[in-house]
Amino acid sequence: MSRPKPLVAAIAVAAVAATALSACSSSSSSAKKTNGGGGGTGGVFTSIDANNKITAGAPMNPFNAAPNMFKGYNWMQLAFTKNDPSDPNAVLPGLAASWTSSDSGLTIQLQPNAKWSDGTPVTAADIKTSLAIAYTQGTAGPVASAGGTVVAGSNFEVSDVKDLGGGKIEIDQQPGVKNLYFQRLVLTATIVSDKVYSGQLPADIWSQIAAVQGTDPAAASAAADKLAAEGKTIAAFSPAKDVSAGPFVETRVNPGEALLDRNQYFYAANKISPKQVILRSYSGNQQIWGYMNGGELDYAPYTSMPTNILNQVLKAGYTRIDAPSYVSASIAFNEKQAPYNLTPVRQALAYVIDRDAVTKVGEPVGGIAAPTTTGLVGSQSDSILSADQKAALNPYSPDPAKAASLLQGAGFTKDSSGQWHLPNGQQWKITLQTVNGFSDWIAASTIVANELTAFGIQTTAAITADFATYQKEMAAGKYAVGWWLVALGPQTDKAYARIYGSADGYSVNNGQATHDDNAATNWEHTPATYTVNGQSIDPGQLAAQLSTTPVSAQQPIIAQLAAATNQELPMIQIWNYTHVMFDLDKRFTNYPKTGQDDLLANPPGVWMMQGYVQGK
DSSP, X not given: OOOSTTSOOOOOOOOOOOOOOOGGGGGSHHHHOOOOOSOOOOOEEEEOOSSOOOOTTOOSOTTSSSOSOOBTTTBEESEEEOOOTTOTTOEEESSEEEEEEETTEEEEEEOTTOBOTTSOBOOHHHHHHHHHHHHHTTSBOOOBOTTSOBOOOSSBOEEEEEEEETTEEEEEEOTTOOOTTHHHHHHTSEEOOHHHHGGGSOTTHHHHHHHHHSSOXXXXXXXXXXXHHHHHHHHHOOOSSOOOSSSXXXXXXXXXXXXXXXXXXXXXXXXXXXXXXXXXXXXXXXXXXXXXXXXXXXXXXXXXXXXXXXXXXXHXXXXXXXXXXXXXXXXXXXXXSTTTTOHHXXXXXXXXXXXXXXXXXXXXXXXXXXXXXXXXXXXXXXXXXXHHHHHTSOOOOOOHHHHHHHXXXXXXEEOTTSOEEOTTSOBOEEEEEEETTOHHHHHHHHHHHHHHHHHTOEEEEEEESOHHHHHHHHHTXXXXXXXXXXXXXXXXXXXXXTTSSGGGTEEEETTEEEEOTTOTTOOSOOOSOEEETTEEEOHHHHHHHHTTSOGGGOHHHHHHHHHHHHHHOSEEEEEEEEEEEEEETTTEEOOOOTTOHHHHTSOHHHHHHTTOOEEO
16 A cells, blocks of 8 residues: 555555556547547547546446546546645636635636536536535535534535626635635535536425534434435436536546547637547556556556666656655554553654664655654644754654663563563563555565564564455454554644544544544544643644644644654654656656646646646
8 A cells, every 4th residue: 555545555456357458559540539629739648547446337427436537637626736734725726717715705716618528618506516416425514513513524614605697606604614724625626517417416405505504403414314315316326428627528438448538618628738538447556567667658646666666667768756745654553452551662662663664665665754753744844843843852763772761661571582571471462453455564564573573572464354444443443553644634633633533532523622532433542631841731622723723823733732742652653655656758748847746736637727748
């Protein structure tokens, strides 16, 4: 595994009988057809989609669990995130040419001449239908709680959509809700054709949404149940054909590939160079590497790969592109299981594990050894914390002597053969859990197990059959020590909620956290409070406060959370991922390069909208 969606993971998947055409076969008669329009030079752009694998027989429906739809190509949004930690609301234009935010919501101006691939204009009705559908899919909210207060989370809370005329649309936020990221969440919602999808919604959909937003708990619950049921209908819907407002429209999909033709009605068709896009099917990283070694992909997104594979693809003519990835691989603890409830134990393990050595084996191409554990990736914490705050952090550089001293102080003993024993006299043995198909975690586990065993803690790496089982069993508290992804940003509240959130028994109600150690989702079981620098803090409450605190005012809260996480180590960050991509300057040129992080946070279809990727 490399990292979570939307990036390509090396998760083992059911093998697909791939019938993908080679790059040269794209000169077939079907590939020669074009819808016309645009000022592009033509050519067929071949890649894979990092978000959605091709699923034979699945509908061309972005709300389906296995959609044959591809973001930035035929799956459109009002805008696309820049993934900028300094401004999480920053976006690149999509169907919205411009926008203004206010305390009550958002006003957008649609792109001039924005049209669907059937030639009909994009209108306020499309936006209103799309945002209503979001409520049926669980990506919009909120729901009134039993106390009558508004529950605000990571979803947006639209109360109404108004057509102001001339392509200007007002999108109102539910009164009383404070969501710092309303702008981005609305602008990055999936937009579909009202003409195609409105028939799947009940006529009273906005009355149901109003009920969900109301203060009557019974009415809200009944409306939420209706919306969830309607969401299943929407997800199962299979349009007769793709009606796209993006730069391409899907014309054929089979188990081996999806074929998309240039959309002649796209509002910026003159910027789109490829006349067609072929997105290949793949069964795993090895198949993607094979495509690259044959020079068949014009662009390849991240895959976890060893150094020898990197050298092969570079030799095949690919150029490496690097962009930030706000994800960190960590080793996590269930503190309900002794001895991991003891802070000195977790600190001792941090002193034993050599993060540089582990990263060189587990993630040599797309990983940077974590400088220390803070709950954020190194580049993000470096930009937020002061020099003194960074200097106060413990890097936990490998130091077996310090590890031994911490364990002895906690009542552990070491026998004549060098094996450590728990305070109760039993030999200390660790099972380090990982999951099948996560190649980087599996490789790294071997190194970690060797290091701990050499120190005198007998450690065995164990592998769960699949990720769904891994998540289920971890949530059930089955694993004492296992791999986990943290620092999921760039929003700092989301990053810290990965540690001090539902997995630690916290729930958030409009910026206020409550803690339940017996919550069904709680497998971390950290204390509800920490004492850091002589001050008692509630990390879950601090993490919740970040969700309602403007970025410019978050620094003091982050400093407390970083210091607490560094001291208590509910997880040990091993490496920070880097988003490594590859382009082939053979059939196309003018790709975004390292440093253009806003573009690189998006798929190539979004690059093309901005005028990048030109045929040779």
